[in-house]
Amino acid sequence: MIPSSSSPSPSPSPSSSTSSSLSLSLSSHRAYIPLSVVTALICTCALMVLLFTEKVTSLSSFSIFRLISCANRDALPKYRIGSGEYRPEIDDDRFEFDPEECNDTARGKWVFNASLRPLYSARSCAYLEKQVTCKRNGRPDSDYLHWEWQADDCYLPKFKPEVALKKLRGKRLMFVGDSIQRGQWMSFVCMVQSIIPKDQKFLSRSPSRSHLIFRAKEYNTTIEFYWAPFLVESNTDQHIISDPNKRILRIDSISKHAKIWKGVDLLVFNSYIWWMSGPLINSLWGSFANGEEGYEGLDRMTAYRLALKTWANWIDSAIDPNRTRLFFTTLSPTHIKSEDWGNKNGIKCYNETKPAMKVTRSWVDRMPDVVSSIVKKMRVPVTFINITQLSEYRVDGHVSVYGESRGKVLTEEQRADPLRYADCIHWCLPGVPDTWNRILYAYL
Known part of the structure; x- marks a missing residue:
């Protein structure tokens, strides 16, 4: 096992009770809005503001993903430290290296x-x-x-x-x-x-x-x-x-x-x-x-x-x-x-x-x-x-x-x-x- 500075926590599992969630949202006065929906709405609103304030043609996919944190380092696959489990390479240009954010590659x-x-x-x-x-x-x-x-x-x-x-x-x-x-x-x-x-x-x-x-x-x-x-x-x-x-x-x-x-x-x-x-x-x-x-x-x-x-x-x-x-x-x-x-x-x-x-x-x-x-x-x-x-x-x-x-x-x-x-x-x-x-x- 190779030591590390910190241990990543496992990713949360999605809910399996879809039908019960729909039932509650339709029948209960205390309707529950999942956090993922709120996050999606916020990201959507941010994107709409961005599109209205700048010309779409002047933006690359890189800049969009830098300004909107919906696809950031937390989206990288997790692996268990010391388990020998390999985290596959992500060959995706959306994850552009940002020296301001990634200022310590030594950790x-x-x-x-x-x-x-x-x-x-x-x-x-x-x-x-x-x-x-x-x-x-x-x-x-x-x-x-x-x-x-x-x-x-x-x-x-x-x-x-x-x-x-x-x-x-x-x-x-x-x-x-x-x-x-x-x-x-x-x-x-x-x-x-x-x-x-x-x-x-x-x-x-x-x-x-x-x-x-x-x-x-x-x-x-x-x-x-x-x-x-x-x-x-x-x-x-x-x-x-x-x-x-x-x-x-x-x-x-x-x-x-x-x-x-x-x-x-x-x-x-x-x-x-x-x-x-x-x-x-x-x-x-x-x-x-x-x-x-x-x-x-x-x-x-x-x-x-x-x-x-x-x-x-x-x-x-x-x-x-x-x-x-x-x-x-x-x-x-x-x-x-x-x-x-x-x-x-x-x-x-x-x-x-x-x-x-x-x-x-x-x-x-x-x-x-x-x-x-x-x-x-x-x-x-x-x-x-x-x-x-x-x-x-x-x-x-x-x-x-x-x-x-x-x-x-x-x-x-x-x-x-x-x-x-x-x-x-x-x-x-x-x-x-x-x-x-x-x-x-x-x-x-």
């Missing part, structure tokens, strides 16, 4: 759906890297592919590749950040590429592979990834430095990266994992061209706040909110300590095959609060793609020992040493990042 539960099929596989999508193709790398179980996120208070629309591409027609969508963000980019590309003819889709890379561009020619759109793990400039932007002690950030400069972001229609940022290398971050003011001797070790949270302020200042000064939409993906949880979800005999996320019922952290990370406090003060609005809480339960969704090391898929000997080799940071694809993109799709 919900994972429901197992044996009939759920990912939109792609490692075989059907050539754009996946070996690091995340768990099934192709030998993962034996498949249940992790059949868990579906269902929000408590609203309907999260089904991802439709053709609709997504139509919404992106003539636009650039760019994911900016680290390898977690690259995974979300790969997921999005794979979710849409299947409907594009082979001669209408192309992938290009910059020489350093820091900028990846997927082009859908027919739709005149690009879905891009840009490598900037700290958002601000660093000496690990072009050639990755594996030793955290040798990484140096230019904490007050972002222009080198930002020139790539100009003119993009939809920007999706993240920055988290690379900040978790230790209590101090080597930070430099001034140009790398003047040498790297002037850096100092800053407290991690202080450096993070300064870097995000540099990012926010550039956004507010250079971005036109009427042209460009901004998103920020919240932190992607790692699952290193199996005690956090009650598996005292476990080894990190190794051999986990289903979502955890509850995850209790022994520490509280303040980085999301830093992001939130800075975004609140920005001139340009930023929409959060809240993935943290829903991903927290998915201890089964990580690469674990079905990834790669130094560019090669793990050997049997390496898989037998999960304490050293299990990757509990990155996610299998298909997998959890597909749900992140379903949320992004809802906001497009």
Whole structure:
């Protein structure tokens, strides 16, 4: 059973005594008008007022259902939490995603759906890297592919590749950040590429592979990834430095990266994992061209706040909110300590095959609060793609020992040493990042 924030109550049963109700309404002076009839009359009156105050031709079916609450989230089919009962998808345009009403997609539960099929596989999508193709790398179980996120208070629309591409027609969508963000980019590309003819889709890379561009020619759109793990400039932007002690950030400069972001229609940022290398971050003011001797070790949270302020200042000064939409993906949880979800005999996320019922952290990370406090003060609005809480339960969704090391898929000997080799940071694809993109799709 997967935990949830609230338990939906069962739907009321309709009355079975129709004939007695008719008899009472005809013979009794105290005639009873059913509540459903009153509700219908109110809705009808509201619709008549609406039709008289606006031209019918100017209204779409979407606007009618937004203004009249007769078909709202309460009309969604109910299911019993913990029963394993699946709530079927509603493929109905009347239930349009409303960000004002559905402002917390992170509240919900994972429901197992044996009939759920990912939109792609490692075989059907050539754009996946070996690091995340768990099934192709030998993962034996498949249940992790059949868990579906269902929000408590609203309907999260089904991802439709053709609709997504139509919404992106003539636009650039760019994911900016680290390898977690690259995974979300790969997921999005794979979710849409299947409907594009082979001669209408192309992938290009910059020489350093820091900028990846997927082009859908027919739709005149690009879905891009840009490598900037700290958002601000660093000496690990072009050639990755594996030793955290040798990484140096230019904490007050972002222009080198930002020139790539100009003119993009939809920007999706993240920055988290690379900040978790230790209590101090080597930070430099001034140009790398003047040498790297002037850096100092800053407290991690202080450096993070300064870097995000540099990012926010550039956004507010250079971005036109009427042209460009901004998103920020919240932190992607790692699952290193199996005690956090009650598996005292476990080894990190190794051999986990289903979502955890509850995850209790022994520490509280303040980085999301830093992001939130800075975004609140920005001139340009930023929409959060809240993935943290829903991903927290998915201890089964990580690469674990079905990834790669130094560019090669793990050997049997390496898989037998999960304490050293299990990757509990990155996610299998298909997998959890597909749900992140379903949320992004809802906001497009």
